[in-house]
Amino acid sequence: MSARAHPDFLWRNPDPRPSYDVVIVGGGGHGLATAYYLAENHGITDVAVLEKGWLAGGNMARNTTVIRSNYLWDESAAIYEHSLKLWEGLSAELDYDLMFSQRGVLNLAHSLHDVREGRRRVNANVLNGVDAEWLDADEARAFCPILEVGGHTRHPVLGATLQRRGGIAKHDHVAWGYARGADALGVDLIQGCEVTGFEITGGRVRAVLTSLGRIAAGTVALAAAGHTSVLAARAGLRLPLQSHPLQALVSELLEPVLNCVVMSNAVHVYVSQAHKGELVMGAGIDPYTSYGQRGSFHVIEEQMSAALELFPIFKRVRVVRTWAGIVDVSPDASPIIGTTPVDGLLVNAGWGTGGFKATPGSGWVYADTIASGRPHPLAEPFGLERFTTGALIDEHGAAAVAH
C-alpha cells in the first residue's frame, strides 16, 4: 500500500473517569459514530465509549463493507438513504479518506419471482427517492462483464437491480475516522473495558459495572451488535434478537477484474474487489445461533459452489483467510433503536446484516435519540415496542434475508 493516508495520530488511551453523562457500550462502528455525532451535533462531550476488546475489532473488522440503501419499505429506505447521504460526505466531514467508492451494487434475480421482487423494489426505491434501476440479463452482463448469465447454469441470471450510488469503503478507516473525530472532541475511548453488569435502582440505570470498576452514567447506550442481547440480559431485559455467525473470506491479490459489487439472494453470496486487489466474498449466515467468531465450513462450501457458477473465472483464485462476525437478527430483519423499559438505558441493535452500511445513519439517529430523550424521527418506527404492537418492518427480502 503505497499511498497510505493515516491520521497524524490515532487517539488517546485514557483511564475511565468515575462518571460520565453518557456511556456507550461497544467501540465498533456504531458506538464510535454515535459518540462522534453526540459531540459534533449535540455538543455532548462528557462521553465514554467502553470496548471490551479493541476499537473496531468486532463486526467492524469482520464485514464485507458493502454500502447501499435500496431497501423495500419506506422506513428502512429512509434510514439507509440518510446513511448513504452521510457516506457521500463522510470523508470530507471526518477529514480522512475512507476510500468510499460508489461503484454500483447489483442484486441478481435468478427466478421469475426474483424478477418480480426486483422490479417491485426498484419501483419502491424510486418512489422513496433512492436511485435504482432494473437491468435485464444482457444489461447486467454489460455492467459486469465477468458475470456468467447463461441459461445453462444452476442459477441463470434473469436480470438485476442496480444501485449506482452503492459501493464499498475501507472499514478500518471509517472506524479510525470516527474514533479520531470523537477523541478530538473530548470523548474518552476506553479499550479493554468489559461491561459486566448494570446498577439499576428505581427502574433507572445509574452506572455500569466494568472490568475496570464502576462507572456512573446519566445515560447508558448499548451498541454491541452481536453481543447486545447478552448485555441486555445483564440489565434484566430479554431482547428479541438471535445471534448467528456470518462468514466471509478474502482471496489473494488480483489485478482489477470485478468493477462492482454483486449480490445474489438465491445463491447466498456477495462479492466485491477491495482497493488493494483481493476479492472479498461473503456467505450467508450460519443457521445455528452462536457467539463464536467462526462458522461452519459447509456453509461456505455450498455457497462458493453456487458462486462459482456465476463467476467461473474465480475457480482458481486462492482463499488466504476466512473469518466470521456475529450478527444479531431481529424477527423482522430490521434494527431496534430507542428506549427500553429501564430508564436511561437505550438500545441500538438488530442491524443483522446491514450494520456496516448503516454506520453513519445509525450513529446519527442514535446520538439524537440519546441527546433529546425521544426517538429521532427516522428511528421512531424501529422502537422495541413494535414487537408488541405488531407494526413490523419486514425487510427479509431487501436485507438479503431469504424468505
Place this chain on the structure above:
Amino acid sequence: MTPDYDLAVIGGGPAGVAGALTAALAGLGVVLIDAAPRLGGQYFRRPAPGFRAGRPGALHHGLDRFTRQCEDLAGRADVLTGHRVWTVERDGGAVTVRCLAGDREERPRTVTARRLLIAAGAHDRPLPFPGWDLPGVLTPGAAQALLKGDLVVAGRRVVVAGTGPFLLPVAAGLAAAGAHVLGVHEAGGRTGLARHPFLAAGKLAEAFGYGARLARHRVPYRGRQAVVEAHGDGALTHVTIADLDRDWNPVATRTVACDTLACGYGFVAQLDLPVQLGCALRADPYGDLAVTVDAGMRTSVPGVYAAGETTGVGGAVLAEAEGRLAGRAVAADLGRRVPPDPVLSRRRDRLAAFARALGEAYPVRPGWRGWLRDDTPVCRCEEVPLAAVREALELGATDARSVKLLSRAGMGWCQGRMCGYAVSCLAGGSPAGDARAGAGGQGGGEARPGAGPAAFHRPIAQPVRLGDLAGTAAEPPRPGPPGTPAEVSHPPTEG
C-alpha cells in the same frame, strides 16, 4: 456417522510416523497424512523414488531406522502422501480433516477419525535484513530441503548464517555435496551449549561429527557474527558480515562475495491446526509458542494429541519419542491395553530438557533490529518496509495486531508465518505476548483461554482455491449441531 479411522495423524516426519506406527501396532485403524510426496518430514526428507539416489543414507542420521518404520507402517495403516491439510474440524467425538491432493489439478479429500495427532513440524524463522528478499537468499531449511529432497546444491559459493545448532548439518551437507561453504556465522556465539555441559554431552558426539566434517572441508565456524546485509542487483553477489556485540549490534563489518546465503534464526512450530482447534499454547522462556501437552501428549482439546516440534522445537529424536508416547496414549484412551513405558517417558523428559536448554542457549538478541533500514521489507508478501511499521508504531500501535491493521504487515500470502515474529518484536512485544493479547480480547467475541495470537486466527491452514472449497460441497451434507432447524432458509447478508 462412524469415523473412517480410529486415528488420523497429520505429518509424516519422525513424530508422525512413530505415532502412527505405535497406534497401528496396538490395533488401531490409522491414517497418516503428509504434504510431501514421500514420508520423512523435514529431517528425513528424501528424493522421490524416480531420482534413484545412490546413497540416500549419506545425507541423514538414522535413516535406516526411519525407513524400517515407514515400511512397517505401510502394511498396517493408510498413508496419504501428497495431501495438504487446509482445515480440521472437531464435531463431538470425531475430527474431520480436509486435505487437497495433487499438484496442478488439486482434488479435495476428507478424512474422519475418532482421534487426531498433530505432528506438523516446524519451519525456519527468518529475520529481516537489507537484501533478504534477493534471489539467492534462502533459509537453512530451504537449502537442506533442496539438497535432501531434490539433490540440488543451492549454490556454488555459499555463506551459512543465523543461529542455532541446525546451521552445522546444513553447512556440512552443502560442503559434502560440493558447494564451497565460505563460512558458518553463528550470531549467538559458538559456545552456546558450553553453559549446559551435562545436557550437551548427549549431543556432543553429533556436534563433533559435524565439526570434523566442516574442518575437513576447511569451513570456518565463527561465533558472534551475522550477515547484516545482502547485496546484488537482481541476484545475490555478496553479503556484509558483521562482528556482533552481546546484543547483536554490529561492531565491525566486512563483505564476502557469494552467490548463495542460507540464513535462519531457529524454528517456529507450525501451529495453524492446533490454533484452529483451540488447543492451549504455552510460551517458552525465550518467547516462542508451542502446544501444551500432558505426559500422554494430549492437548487441552479432548481427542487431539500433539507430538514433535508442535509441542516445542526439539529435533528428530525427541520427536520420535513423543510420537510413540502419543500413539500409546491414543491406544490406551481408545480402550487398548497398553502397559506404561516409564523408560520412554523418562527419555522424552530428558530430551525435552535438552531441547529447552538449546532454545535458551541460542536466543535471538534484540540488536538485529538495528540491521534494518527504512526501506527494508519486513513483510515480503505485502511489501511493507520498516518505515511503514515504524509509522504504525508512531500512530500508537502497541502490538503486532495493530501494526498489521495500520501497515498490512502479515496480511499477504503467508499470513504472517514468515514476518510474524519480526513484527511482534518490532512492536515491542513477543509472539507469546501477542498470544495473550489475542486471547484476552476478541472484540465482540468470547475470550478463549489458550487461543493463539490474533495473527494466527485464520481457519484455513493454507491458501485453498475457491473451486476446491466449492468442490467439497459435492460430498454428502453433514448434519449441523443439535437443535439446528435444518429446513430454515438463510440469508446472504453483506453486513
